[in-house]
Amino acid sequence: MKSACVAAALLLGALSVGAAGKEPVSFSHNDWELACDNTRTCRAAGYQSDHTRPSEPVSMLLTRPAGPNTAIEVQLQVGGGSEVKGPLRFKVGKVTISGLEADTASFDAGQVRAILPELLKGDEATVTAPGGNQWTLSLAGLNAVLLKMDEAQGRIGTPGALVRKGSRPETSVLPPVPAPFVRTVTPVKARAGDDALAARIFPSLDLSEAAESCNNRDRLDAKAIAVSRLTNTKVLLSLGCGMGAYNYSSLLWIANDKPPYAPVALEANGEFGAGDGSVTSSMKGRGVGDCWSSEIWHFNGTGFVRTSASSDGMCRGFAGGAWNLPRYVSRPVDAAPSLTSSKP
Template sequence: MNLVRIAAAAALSFAALSAGAAGAAGAAGKEGVSFSHNDWELACDNTRTCRAAGYQSEGADITEPVSMLITRKAGPDTSVEIELQTGGEKPAKGPVRFKVGKATLSGLKDSAASLDQDQVRAVLPELLRNDDATLTDRGGQKWVLSLSGLNAVLLKMDEVQGRVGTPGALVRRGSKPESSVLPPVPAPVVKAVVPPKARPGDDALAARIFPSLKQSDAKDDCNNHEDFNAKSLNVTRLTDRKVLLSFGCGMGAYNYSSLLWIANDKPPYAPVAIEANGDFDEKDASVTSSMKGRGIGDCWSSETWSFDGKGFVRTAAAGDGMCRGFAGGAWSLPRYVTRVELSEPSATPSKP
């Protein structure tokens, strides 16, 4: 994959553009906001950081994909970051030229390049005024970035961050004080607990706990998986008295999921199915589920849960919704973020 990245940090002021209402201000809150229009999508996470991603038009050849990512954190007078990415079978032969409307940036290479404030002011208004932008390498190879949907997506970004009507709005600029812009929301802190080492006899727990599982429910969740038995269960110690049981089952043509339970390591085992889905990583006490939108893997969604000593708490969610030809996905667009603090397991035995 060939990358052309533009990191732009500058305060913004733009001509007023009419679109939409400001009813989504502050809506990022706990779960974040997702929105898409034509060839652009928006993901604002629970801290009110927003990321807008655009691509080549939907009907274009995905063997020559191109994407732009526009990122802005919440708060007054915050800057905007822009990244460009190209892909396809033929890598770009630098230097690369970016052109949109009356603005042209020459000499971009396959690595990070910073834009000065004059360049930022030149490029962003042109993005809002035009239908597409192009990247061209020295060999004449061209990638066409669609700008259809960009205005709507950036207006939604302004709404979520409370910028509509302020001098720093990307769309629909006004004279409201910049101090009225919504502040960032601190990311929740989750104290994750690294599990202790396995104990002698833990391997035998699967056979003992299996009869206590709701086997019909598990088979239904795994499309009546015929291999669901005690031997197919994995057991991982979570605490001095709790273990995690997992069973991997297929999901669709190319995705994979795991059913998970937390159980006591002595009778009554009382296994409880949990929402977390995926493989358990003992190093950071987390479970992550990753799903691709289609076989070539050019769009993904993921969710992570961390063990806090009692159960699994959701600590991250991300995903790009548009499948536009980038193997592995063009960008990771967080919907939910936290700050995870790892700690070693307590030496004091936990209560049942």
């Protein structure tokens, strides 16, 4: 039954692995999802069946860096807040692991070796706590997701593959990709009169996107624009655009502080943090906040560059999301202090 599920899953529309590592890989099937970031580190997360009551959430995370002979980290958590008392017992197939932490448990190397074959063969695993509390982890989709992980990391046909092992040498496994360095610049302090720039620059803004997509398009005027100082000559303009019950988005421009203002629209959207020159976009998948996506950009002296992105696509009852599943990571590096000087 498992092999049939794997074959069917691989026919689904997952992102192409192609040049693995150059682009993030995302894939999901049944109750499991995969996120491989731009360094080729992959994370697979599984949950209770979608038919299980939301008050009984459980999730397992398998993390594996790229490269030959890398180890697999396995973590487990259950929902229930302060009512959950440990130690927990995890059972899958013929293997039982006792004494696990009630918050977020990490399996040691020996335990990982013991449970992996059983996870791949089974349909579900159970977690129990003293007092009779029990959670059921679905394994539907696990094989398909781990096969996609092997593919993304170039492991298929090697001894270290999780699903489809073979005799191809481990040296053929794709190496990790270093996270890129990103130069960041801290904005200068606000100046007297910056607030007045909104009215002056507003006529120069292209508001066609706002008029088409913003839910406050009947209030598009200079009073809706916030101005933040970036450099001695540049400012950031922010217009709240998508303002719902629990999500927020904005349109952003960089403009000169003197004519010609020449505003340039940005890909970045979200809330601006003047302290570190960041723009953060966070979106809840639904109101209870059990699944999120986020993206962060930083000012580099001339524009905003993406520095991180993450999301968990399955809303399975964990407030704030069960895990952080990065899709893009970087290494921000502060620029020289002289680049952020507030002197004219």
